[in-house]
Amino acid sequence: MRYLTTNMSECINGVLKGARRLPISALVEITLERTVHYFRVRAIKGQKMLQNNQLWTDFACKMFISWQQKAVEHTITKYSHAQQSASVVTRRQNRHGMITHVVKIANRECSCGKYNQFGIPCSHAQKVCGAYNISAASMVKDYYDLMAYNNTYSKHFEPVQSEDYWDDPNFQLVHDPTIRTVTRPGRN
Known part of the structure; x- marks a missing residue:
């Protein structure tokens, strides 16, 4: 018998395929864009399955x-x-x-x-x-x-405005010097 695992990590890897070595802002954008596309395609597929009177996926x-x-x-x-x-x-x-x-x-x-x-x-x-x-x-x-399938993919996403229109945060980020990252020996 095979191992019982979820395929969530494989799913996310598939969504983010080709997005390696990008700047973090581009990575966030592409993650949102591809996730929205992923959900939209499956929501449409779920509606078609319902129209065909299928019981399950x-x-x-x-x-x-x-x-x-x-x-x-x-x-x-x-x-x-x-x-x-x-x-x-x-x-x-x-x-x-x-x-x-x-x-x-x-x-x-x-x-x-x-x-x-x-x-x-x-x-x-x-x-x-x-x-x-x-x-x-x-x-x-x-x-x-199919109701469970459609409930999973029926959620909607809100578009993100340009950064120029974002509210200014009411706080200042302060670096905590007590938190240090562990580095390998011999590296600065």
Whole structure:
């Protein structure tokens, strides 16, 4: 199983691509400009997905459908109706397959780890959902819902006026001599 990480740093790196070695004022400007563009593009995309009557984001729809198609080839053995647990055996393909996974729908877990990683029921969980007459769609995590997606990108940004129109600060910045940066030995 892969590590569970957020992709926020990769996202920011993508937004700031090509912005290295710029003066700080230019870096701030380009960060704002690209962030506004990033949000605007995704807000438009979210509205289009809503107009197409999608339930979830494109990523979630693609994963759900892909795993739904794979679930047809699995075989299932039910174990506990109370826990809605079962073992699922995958079909053999290219030296892979014939692997048994344990699924516990009541606990929302599968031994393959994909449901915990992605928040979308894997093919094994979807097969077990079908066997117990449970809607696999109801198990997709809420953060893939289009309302959540659109709420994320619906915020607006205010344009920044020219520096000439900024209010003068009512204070004077004073350097604190007790705070010193640590330098490497041999450097001044």
